[in-house]
Amino acid sequence: MSKIQQSISNPRQEYQKKLVKAEEAVKLIRSQDRVQYGEFLSFPIECDAALAQCKDELYDVRILMSTLTSVPQVALCDPSHEHFVATDFSYSLISRKLADAGLLFYMPSTYHEAYKIFRQLPDSERPTVGVVTVSPMDENGYFNFGTTCSMNPLLPEMVDRLIVEVNTNMPRVHGPQNYLHISQVDRVVEGKNPKLLQIPKQSYSxxxxxxxxxxxxxxxxxxxxxxxxxxxxxxxxxxxxxxxxxxxxxxxxxxxxxxxxxxxxxxxxxxxxxxxxxxxxxxxxxxxxxxxxxxxxxxxxxxxxxxxxxxxxxxxxxxxxxxxxxxxxxxxxxxxxxxxxxxxxxxxxxxxxxxxxxxxxxxxxxxxxxxxxxxxxxxxxxxxxxxxxxxxxxxxxxxxxxxxxxxxxxxxxxxxxxxxxxxxxxxxxxxxxxxxxxxxxxxxxxxxxxxxxxx
CATH class of the missing domain: 3.40.1080.20 (Acetyl-CoA hydrolase/transferase C-terminal domain)
Known part of the structure; x- marks a missing residue:
């Protein structure tokens, strides 16, 4: 179901109506949902931890991620894959360790085809819930995907329910596809604002x-x-x-x-x-x-x-x-x-x-x-x-x-x-x-x- 941006006269009021704790936000996720997490630095740390706590209430929730920068608790908590099935379509060091332990699967695809692949998925396979970290909302009601445009702009088009986790450390980056309006969001979570991943300067041989x-x-x-x-x-x-x-x-x-x-x-x-x-x-x-x-x-x-x-x-x-x-x-x-x-x-x-x-x-x-x-x-x-x-x-x-x-x-x-x-x-x-x-x-x-x- 496509989420259509609406005219909202008071974005801040709408924000407050949708603002909840992570534990409340993840109640939008139901058994057999197909969940798309934000990729790279937009991984939703707070919501992931809250969702893992709901393991015994859910089954066959399939969660797609990419190039993990944080360890997903949903993968750690369910090695049987009965409750959560975690999949990554571009491995990081974290992803490799999880896969080696049998906790994570891989989805091959070329990056430039990803949007077309998702748009052609049958209804039974398409994402139903999006959970993504964003920068704070501006005075006009717009969040920003910050460092990670990637697949995130596709979420409002694809999912039925969209949860955003706000991190004040996320930069605001220009690009017409890199914005998300409060009217397109179902729940807002204010996270603990962790510092973004720092890739250290490397030594060379x-x-x-x-x-x-x-x-x-x-x-x-x-x-x-x-x-x-x-x-x-x-x-x-x-x-x-x-x-x-x-x-x-x-x-x-x-x-x-x-x-x-x-x-x-x-x-x-x-x-x-x-x-x-x-x-x-x-x-x-x-x-x-x-x-x-x-x-x-x-x-x-x-x-x-x-x-x-x-x-x-x-x-x-x-x-x-x-x-x-x-x-x-x-x-x-x-x-x-x-x-x-x-x-x-x-x-x-x-x-x-x-x-x-x-x-x-x-x-x-x-x-x-x-x-x-x-x-x-x-x-x-x-x-x-x-x-x-x-x-x-x-x-x-x-x-x-x-x-x-x-x-x-x-x-x-x-x-x-x-x-x-x-x-x-x-x-x-x-x-x-x-x-x-x-x-x-x-x-x-x-x-x-x-x-x-x-x-």
């Missing part, structure tokens, strides 16, 4: 520096940046801030601290973008107070839903899209896994497919998947991350026909337009030197190796 160095050499004036999650994209951001490139733009899924650092050096202007000229475009932000203070009431920042930010056909309207993402493994055919090691889910695909695909469509664009060439396994053996083939059950995040540049500490290769033997040759050239001979033997068995190339 010599390998990180080498990989980042290869990537930054590919950067041109006027490029439009997307930096993915993880230490490597952040290190790339730091090196960009120290470079001499100019007139950069930003159209990204996740906004992180390094974008603020690059902007403060004067290298980001957003003026050479084709669309949203002059603006940072993103769908969610996570970092430190430096970032949250930067986006608060900043007219240069535009939060938008992922069916816009992550649509490859929208992204590619900008020239020189420059996408940097991390991955876990690459096989000799060019298939990339960024999400799982075998059946163990590590992360989600996020916007990696969307932006790598868009980077090749973009005029002058470049898309990079980065990884360390090797790691030490649990027995202390040096093990290649460039492998003959992905292990069974491993998720393929980038099919081989989408993969663009692959980067390790030993170099950078472009797989576009390359036959299988050449892909194998180039990928082995950036594998760890001690592991290359074994990879050649595997390539020979797979019949994707030219003997004349082994000199």
């Amino acid at each position: 010599e390998i990180d520096d080498k990989i980042a160095g290869y990537i930054v050499k590919e950067l041109e004036d006027g490029a439009c940046l997307q930096l993915g999650i993880g230490s490597m994209p952040n290190r790339v951001g730091e090196l960009i801030a120290q470079s001499d490139v100019k007139d950069l733009g930003v159209h990204t899924e996740m906004l992180v601290d390094s974008f603020v650092d690059i902007y403060n050096t004067g290298r980001i202007t957003n003026l050479r973008k084709t669309i949203d000229k002059g603006q940072f475009v993103f769908t969610f932000a996570m970092g430190s107070d430096k970032l949250y203070e930067f986006i608060h009431n900043n007219p240069l920042c535009k939060a938008a839903a992922p069916d816009y930010t992550n649509d490859p056909f929208v992204i590619a309207q900008n020239d020189k899209v420059f996408s940097v993402c991390s991955c876990l493994e690459v096989d000799l055919y060019g298939q990339v896994s960024s999400e799982s090691m075998g059946a163990r889910q590590i992360s989600g695909i996020g916007g990696q497919f969307d932006f790598i695909f868009a980077s090749h469509r973009s005029k002058g664009g470049k898309g990079f998947a980065c990884l360390n060439s090797s790691y030490m396994d649990k027995d202390g053996n040096l093990t290649s991350r460039i492998v003959p083939g992905l292990e069974p059950c491993t998720a393929v995040s980038l099919p081989r026909y989408i993969t663009y540049y692959i980067v390790t500490e030993y170099g950078i290769v472009n797989l576009k337009g390359k036959p299988t033997w050449q892909r194998a040759e180039e990928l082995i050239s950036i594998a760890h030197p001690d592991l290359r001979d074994e990879l050649v033997k595997k390539a020979e068995k797979l019949k994707i190796w030219r003997h004349s190339n082994k000199r």
Whole structure:
């Protein structure tokens, strides 16, 4: 049932009528409801704890979350999944630990398709209740989704009942989809105003520096940046801030601290973008107070839903899209896994497919998947991350026909337009030197190796 915004002459009075304790608000949730929690930093901490206390009164309540920044009590309290079924569609460290303990499930989807997927759900599967953290209401009756536009704007359209949990620390972020009117809300909860998650400044290895160095050499004036999650994209951001490139733009899924650092050096202007000229475009932000203070009431920042930010056909309207993402493994055919090691889910695909695909469509664009060439396994053996083939059950995040540049500490290769033997040759050239001979033997068995190339 779509919630239609109504004209309300006294928003503050309406607010007071709907203001309740979390324990009262969650009474709106009934057995067999489909509940959508706010994602990332809009996770509803107070309401989640209150709902967990109602476990014995409810059954088969399915709760969808994304990239958890707080531990959901509804998952902890019911390992049998009889009362609550918790699902995440992009894992964080918290999500991985819960999944490893059998407390959480995963929902695969590409980010740019999420709105369409939800809108096409049958009535029996669509969300019926939304619970989301927002910034305080303004004098006109509008809350704001703050750091997390993402799926939140879809809630009033989809759900029958909507609960908001107010956090005074949530910044107010511009973007036409990032507002929610009091008339669209059924219950208001004033939480304990926890400080937003702080992602600490990361330390980088010599390998990180080498990989980042290869990537930054590919950067041109006027490029439009997307930096993915993880230490490597952040290190790339730091090196960009120290470079001499100019007139950069930003159209990204996740906004992180390094974008603020690059902007403060004067290298980001957003003026050479084709669309949203002059603006940072993103769908969610996570970092430190430096970032949250930067986006608060900043007219240069535009939060938008992922069916816009992550649509490859929208992204590619900008020239020189420059996408940097991390991955876990690459096989000799060019298939990339960024999400799982075998059946163990590590992360989600996020916007990696969307932006790598868009980077090749973009005029002058470049898309990079980065990884360390090797790691030490649990027995202390040096093990290649460039492998003959992905292990069974491993998720393929980038099919081989989408993969663009692959980067390790030993170099950078472009797989576009390359036959299988050449892909194998180039990928082995950036594998760890001690592991290359074994990879050649595997390539020979797979019949994707030219003997004349082994000199």
